[in-house]
Amino acid sequence: MLRQLVFILGLGLATSAQAALSPGSFGPASNPSVAQTPSFGLLAEGGVLGTNYIDFGVDFSFGNVEGYFDDGDALAFGGINGEGVLDLLTAVDGRIIVAGTTTGTTTGFISVEAGFASPGQLTLSVFDINNVLISSVVNDLTVGLNSRSLLTLTAPGIAYFSVSGTDTFGVAQINISGAAVPEPASWALMIGGFGLIGQSLRRRRAVAA
Structure with missing residues (x-):
């Protein structure tokens, strides 16, 4: 019974650490x-x-105002007024974080869906951990009134992102993917969990012999 408890505990520690690092x-x-x-x-x-x-893994700010996901009918990535109406903004800056923490990490892929703007162009730029520009992309066609544009970039080591436009706009969704790099504390948790699993398995083999 004790061996089973140790095995389950070890598996739980390893699994929880990995789950906390999963992007989405x-x-x-x-x-x-x-x-x-x-x-x-x-x-x-x-x-x-x-x-x-x-x-959910993204820290961000809009121009000079902090924001969060809006749950209004417009589905805007805004929420400045908290009234469920669309917020039109002129700049979005953010960084990638380990989900559920304030710890910075990186991603290899990011896509941003933006629009609900007066006609204009949108630019997605990504930066490394030192705020050095990695790459940027501009929507192919001018974004019309109440239309959306999907901007996508794939590059290793994306730590920060920035969305800018020629007119006010809203961001509807951000997606990231790619293996997050575990922090030292997370590595220790995972290794400790695997160690408990190994110890339990060795004891099982010894008893069976």
């Missing part, structure tokens, strides 16, 4: 999880301090 899709959600955190420092492209994060 981050879109508008009802009643989003928003938490106050210490300042992260300047975001890409001279952005403002980020002091909010959501429990």
Whole structure:
């Protein structure tokens, strides 16, 4: 019974650490999880301090105002007024974080769906951990009124992103994917879990012999 408990505990530790590092899709959600955190420092492209994060893996700010996922009918990536109406913004800066934490990490893929704007162009730029520009992409056609554009970039080591436009706009969804790099504490948790599993298996073999 004790050996089974040790095995289950070890498996749980290893699995929970891995699950916490799994990236995913981050879109508008009802009643989003928003938490106050210490300042992260300047975001890409001279952005403002980020002091909010959501429990989906992206920390962000809009121009000079912090924001979060809006659960209104417009499905805007906004929420400045919290009234469920679309917020039109002129800049979005953000960084990739380990889901559920304030720890920075990287991704190899990011796509941003934006629009609901007066006619204009949108640009998605991505930066490495040192805020050095990696790449940028501009939507092919001018975004018309109430239309959307999907901007996608694939590159190793994306730590920050920035969306900018020639007119006010809203961001509807952000997706990221790619293996997140475990932090030292997470590695210790995973290794400890695997160690307990190995110890349990060795004891099982010894008893069977």
